[in-house]
Amino acid sequence: MSFERPWLAQYPHNVPAEIDVDEYRSVVAVLQAAIDNFRDRPAFANFGKALTYGDIDRLSAQFAGYLLGELGLKKGDRVAIMMPNCLQYPIATFGILRAGLTVVNTNPMYTARELRHQLRDSGASVILVVDNFAHTVQEVIADTAVRQVVTTGLGDMLGFPKGPLINFVLKYVKKMVPEYSLPGAIRFRDALALGERHPLPQIDIDPEDVAFLQYTGGTTGVAKGAMLTHRNMVANMQQAAAWVGTNVKPGEETIITALPLYHIFALTANGLVFMKFGGLNHLITNPRDMKGFVKELKKTRFTAITGVNTLFNGLLNTPGFDQVDFSALHLTLGGGMAVQRSVADRWKQVTGCTLVEAYGLTETAPAACINPMDLKEYNGSIGLPIPSTDACIKDEAGKILPVGEIGELCIRGPQVMKGYWNRPAETAEVIDADGWLHTGDMARMDEKGFVYIVDRKKDMILVSGFNVYPNEVEDVIAMMPGVLEVAAVGVPDDKSGEAVKVVIVKKDPSLTAEQVKAHARQHLTGYKHPKYVEFRASLPKTNVGKILRRELRDPPAAG
Structure with missing residues (x-):
């Protein structure tokens, strides 16, 4: 069957339909080119050095x-x-x-x-x-x-x-x-x-050598290493560079890198794309210190910034942010989690620069869809499939659905990972025989090729752009002797997009929410901690005994 690509007609005029994946054999070749072209230019700055x-x-x-x-x-x-x-x-x-x-x-x-x-x-x-x-x-x-x-x-x-x-x-x-x-x-x-x-x-x-093992949770709860080859990383750098490069001046860019470089979004979008352009990555070590972050921004004439919704929201609500010099800022890219309309509107109002939403996964190194850079205002979409990338919406049987219908978003392109490290069975579960990566996100595509995320197929919880897998949280809480049964779900949260809620059936009647939270702090990274602890007499289940998470997602009762 012929595969339609309606999104190509929406591309800004100087963005190509395909990128040259073979221009660089490896990430090292990209670095070498940057060294040859920009040897005396600053590459990374931190604390004034x-x-x-x-x-x-x-x-x-x-x-x-x-x-x-x-x-x-x-x-x-x-x-x-x-x-x-x-x-x-x-x-x-x-x-x-x-x-x-x-x-x-x-x-x-x-x-x-x-x-x-x-x-x-x-x-x-x-x-x-x-x-x-x-x-x-x-x-x-x-x-x-x-x-x-x-x-x-x-x-x-x-x-x-x-x-x-x-x-x-x-x-x-x-x-x-x-x-x-x-x-x-x-x-x-x-x-x-x-x-x-x-x-x-x-x-x-070799382009097929594994450059990065990027760990990402799995539906099974244990983190799996996505094998991102040199070719995957170069491809995604080329794709993103072709997309954002229309108004980038080589050797003159300064990008604020507040998201950690160990996170795939900053690694590719900031670390690699701006290296290709001979840009300066201005590293922020502790973006949680918002006052210090704003002070740093006031000292820097920056042209680009990437972040997640919570980061932009935090900056907008920090005193002094509106006094930062935004005259050189021409690129704001939001990803990792849904960008909220209210945050995007305020960002545009305060900085004069549109907050452009992008979508990606660790498994796609990460970018798969980005909104056009000449977007005038927030549109609620995650954008168009980027160059050399195919996207489609499939039903449960793996059939491609027509425009407007909701199904699972699937991605195919040179940025799709080689597979999960030492986990062939789990790789086969997400990459089908035709090379489509099944994202686990439910979406629809309009007639122009813009993609809209509707819901998540998986039970994954997205806290400030970080994946939290319910099974892992449940395994940790279940270690407590006072817990009979536990289920973890994501609930909407103004600050982090989603927050973790655990619903517990007690074995020990004296078990308290504070004890549960203290135990979680000992065994889980901060963003995985349950914000809400609810106790119930029983958990809702299907006839085969599977917990019905959907029924547990109702907002917690006041107090």
Whole structure:
């Protein structure tokens, strides 16, 4: 059958229908081109310190030298990174990739239970961790294949006197660095010094080599590693660059990178797309400190910013944000979760720049649909399929549905992952024989090709752009002796889009909501914590005993 692509007629005039996936063989080739073209331009800045593309070239080569020359890692070995946005992140990431190795991005807020699973599942042999989170590594390292830990302080690459000062304040004033003991660990700067002795060998990186293992929850509740190849990452960078590049000036862009680079959205949209353009990524280490964030924005003449709805909403509600200089801002991209109309309207009003909504998944590296950049105002759609991307709406039987009908959104294109790491059965569940990735999102497409998300097929909960899988929350709460049965669902939340609610049938009548929340804090990252705890005499179930989550989603009663 012929496949219709009605969205192509809606493309802005200088956006191509197809991109050249083969222009770069790997992410490393993209970096090399940026180094050749923009060597003296700033590439990454943090706390007032900037590293040029030339600096990134030199330092990442040193880290690669350390991994290959000192540790003897072999092509395809996995190296985990556990850090927020700081200058060490790009140095390490590009060092790992230049060495022909695979980056395992790890959320620094992980609890020991979550980190243990990811390190064991990925088989990472090295982990680079910021001091603030090293105590978590200490707790799990014996149960993993990790044989070398590299530690670093947040201020380590900021130079004197700022770097040591920041490290001192974090440890002794703010008490944000818990004590830890990791015998045999090496400091990041020492690793770079050792790596300098080993010139980087010529490593042939194949487009199908896995560049990143990006962990994402699954309907089964355990996080799975999406294998994103160099080709996947290059393709998505090319797609997004073709889409946003119409009014981008190479060598003159500054993008605010507040979402963590370990999250696929910032990694591709900020880290790679703006690297191709020779842009400067202005790294925000702690965007939760909104006052500090706004202060940083006031000092920076920025041209682009990406974020999730909660981030934009938080900025709009922070005193002083309306006094920031937005005269150079021409690109605001929102993704990771639904952008709310009220937030988009206020953003346009305050900044003069349209908040353009995009849609993607970890499994699509991540962009699949983006609204046209010349969009005049919010339209409630997640946009059009981007270049070289097909999208369709399928019914339960896998048949493509006509315009306007609701079904599961399916995506096909060069950015679709190779599969889940060591999980062929689960890969086959989401990628069908024709190469369509089943997103689990229920959607409809209009006659022009604009896609609208209607609901979620899966039970996944989306909190501020982060996936929360009910099974994982339920498994943790069920560990409590006072719990007989538990179900977790997402409920609407003004601040985070959705919040986690748990409904519990007690085994111990004295069990309290506070005890449940305290237990969750011990075992789950912050965004997975239940905001609401409700107790019921029984849970609604189907005749085969499956919990009817839909019936539990009603808003909690007042109080």
